[in-house]
Amino acid sequence: MLRVTSLSSYYGKIRALKNVSLHIKPKEFVSLIGSNGAGKTTLLNSIMGHIQKKEGEIYFNNTDITNLKPEKIVNLGIGFVPEGRRIFTDMTVEENLEMGAFIIKNKDKIKENLEFLFDIFPILKERRKQQAGMLSGGEQQMLAISRALMSSPKILLMDEPSMGLAPKVITELYEKLSLLKNAGLTIFLVEQNAKIALKYSDRSYVLENGRIILQGKSSELLQDNELLRAYLGKEYKEKWER
Ligand SMILES: Nc1ncnc2c1ncn2[C@@H]1O[C@H](COP(=O)(O)OP(=O)(O)OP(=O)(O)O)[C@@H](O)[C@H]1O
Ligand SMILES: [Mg+2]
Missing domain, CATH: 3.40.50.300 (P-loop containing nucleotide triphosphate hydrolases)
Structure with missing residues (x-):
């Protein structure tokens, strides 16, 4: 591959x-x-x-x-999670995930990806309205990974x-x-x-x-x-x- x-x-x-x-x-x-x-x-x-x-x-x-x-x-x-995560700390969890889906035009596909990721990372679903900067280090890494996966790499x-x-x-x-x-x-x-x-x-x-x-x-x-x-x-x- x-x-x-x-x-x-x-x-x-x-x-x-x-x-x-x-x-x-x-x-x-x-x-x-x-x-x-x-x-x-x-x-x-x-x-x-x-x-x-x-x-x-x-x-x-x-x-x-x-x-x-x-x-x-x-x-x-090819999805990429850079060193040090680099999420948008003053945006919400959900907004970060939406940014990750910017290359996907199909709204249903975006929703499907979001549901799949919320299934794997329930904590992100719980915190979806919170500012990303408020998450713990581990949660921020999970968000960085999920953001990269929103584009269906x-x-x-x-x-x-x-x-x-x-x-x-x-x-x-x-x-x-x-x-x-x-x-x-x-x-x-x-x-x-x-x-x-x-x-x-x-x-x-x-x-x-x-x-x-x-x-x-x-x-x-x-x-x-x-x-x-x-x-x-x-x-x-x-x-x-x-
Ligand atoms: N922008 C840069 N300009 C010049 N040299 C660089 C630059 N970035 C990295 N290097 C050098 O290239 C080599 C490899 O660096 P790199 O950052 O890829 O290592 P790494 O394995 O990711 O290390 P770490 O575990 O610290 O992240 C090092 O010797 C580093 O000093
Ligand atoms: Mg390095």
Whole structure:
């Protein structure tokens, strides 16, 4: 569904991504894990058309999207939840969701999407008249995800959905992502939180210094002690090396 081939992305002369190749099949839940500064955000911004200076190819189904504008990419069916959520805090929950549906012309479809999302995220239904800025961090992330899904994307890209959330809230959020996957959504997310991403995704890639250094089934990568030691740091040591 999405295929990135030998992608290198640049900030001026700095090559932030180096020959990155990856793919995501329909209905797969794929994660890419990497520490601070590995290039995770750069990768998603490159796919979404926010970074122009790049080499390589990005295909969405049979369309070459490498050099398309961001609006065009969204219109083709790629939903995006950026780092830090970026919802409209002084608008209501419902208004945020309506904004997400701006490319959908069919009113019935908008209503159908809204009902589906309120089913998955009942808290958003409860709070639909409230200002989005009043929501908790976890609820704001659920709103950001729902807003992206209002445009009926075929694949959802997410930048560190767990960022800044408490462990219990992170688990709750990933349970919702599982529900969305079971409903047929294709998911690609990037995370520093390797443990949660590996636990919930089907396959994973590991990015280090702009390069993919490892890939495989998430359940198998979860058995990789070296990897866990490198990416789970202190938490891993406390649990396994006491
Ligand atoms: N606008 C920019 N101009 C120059 N260099 C940048 C810019 N944005 C990111 N970089 C550099 O590119 C590299 C990758 O950054 P990126 O933000 O993609 O990492 P990340 O994996 O998303 O990190 P984090 O986990 O902190 O979000 C880093 O070395 C960073 O300093
Ligand atoms: Mg980032």
